[in-house]
Amino acid sequence: MFAAGRAFEQVRNSIGYPHLNVKIGATHGGISVGEDGASHQCCEDFALMRSIPGMTVLCPSDDVEARAAVKAAYEHDGPVYLRFGRLALPVFHDEATFKFEIGKGEQLTEGDDVAIIATGLEVNEALIAAEQLKKEGIQARVINLCTVKPLDEEMVLKAARECGAVVTCEEHSIFGGLGEAVAGVLGEKCPTPMRRVGVKDVFGHSGPAWELLEQFGLRSDAIVAAVKELV
Numbered sequence: 038m039f040a041a042g043r044a045f046e047q048v049r050n051s052i053g054y055p056h057l058n059v060k061i062g063a064t065h066g067g068i069s070v071g072e073d074g075a076s077h078q079c080c081e082d083f084a085l086m087r088s089i090p091g092m093t094v095l096c097p098s099d100d101v102e103a104r105a106a107v108k109a110a111y112e113h114d115g116p117v118y119l120r121f122g123r124l125a126l127p128v129f130h131d132e133a134t135f136k137f138e139i140g141k142g143e144q145l146t147e148g149d150d151v152a153i154i155a156t157g158l159e160v161n162e163a164l165i166a167a168e169q170l171k172k173e174g175i176q177a178r179v180i181n182l183c184t185v186k187p188l189d190e191e192m193v194l195k196a197a198r199e200c201g202a203v204v205t206c207e208e209h210s211i212f213g214g215l216g217e218a219v220a221g222v223l224g225e226k227c228p229t230p231m232r233r234v235g236v237k238d239v240f241g242h243s244g245p246a247w248e249l250l251e252q253f254g255l256r257s258d259a260i261v262a263a264v265k266e267l268v
Contacts, residue, residue, distance in 0.1 A: 038065070041082035041118065052116050053089040059117075060110045066096070066120040067208035068236060068253050069158060071246035078241035084213025086118040087186045093139060094186040096120040096207075098160035101130035102183055105137035113139055120157065122208070124246055127161050142189035144196075148176035151264050152196035152203045156182050156215050159206035159234070159255065166260035175268055188218050194227050202267040203231040206260055208250070211235040232263040 040063035041048070052059045063082065070078045086094045095110060095117060097103040103121060110117040117139075129145075145160070146167050155163040160181045167177040178200055182189060197203055203223065205216040216233030223229045236253055250256050 038079040069246040074243035096157040142192040148178035152200040155206035165257035197229040
């Protein structure tokens with residue numbers, strides 16, 4: 038909330054405008070900050086940072102990807118905003134084989150009924166949703182987009198063309214984040230039925246993190262429901 042929200046004007050004018058080689062590692066992102074409540078639950082940071090010209094925006098999904106993203110940001114020439122959460126999350130990447138590249142997405146499962154495109158904490162929820170959907174005969178292609186900006190348009194368009202339906206998932210407002218970035222690309226280049234799983238037009242409130250994620254429609258069951266609306 039403070040690195041992206043309170044400091045926005047400084048980041049815009051003192052880092053973005055002169056395009057300085059500065060890396061911002063912002064922790065405690067999203068609703069899962071939990072008991073700290075609405076004042077600390079920043080669900081607007083993607084929108085704020087995406088709006089700054091030349092700013093790269095990263096949101097890793099587990100410990101392995103977080104480490105790789107930090108190294109990639111360090112090696113990248115230009116400003117980078119990295120969003121980290123507060124919760125401990127399952128690790129599904131193998132550090133020995135994982136390769137990370139800024140601007141490139143990662144396909145985690147095969148499927149051509151629907152593409153579930155997620156970032157950060159929501160990637161693991163998307164994987165859980167895909168397993169549930171598989172039991173019901175729906176083959177979901179899960180894509181991890183750690184890089185929210187610049188978007189991997191090639192992977193997004195390929196998934197849309199091959200699956201014919203897209204669901205985006207983010208621990209962020211449905212306004213201005215991953216969902217709108219994907220919708221913008223598809224609207225211009227490949228109109229595709231889609232749904233956005235994210236925080237609606239509301240503020241958060243205090244509570245246990247996982248219960249809040251359930252209440253605000255960010256768990257796997259909400260992703261399954263969104264897929265079933267489309268498929």
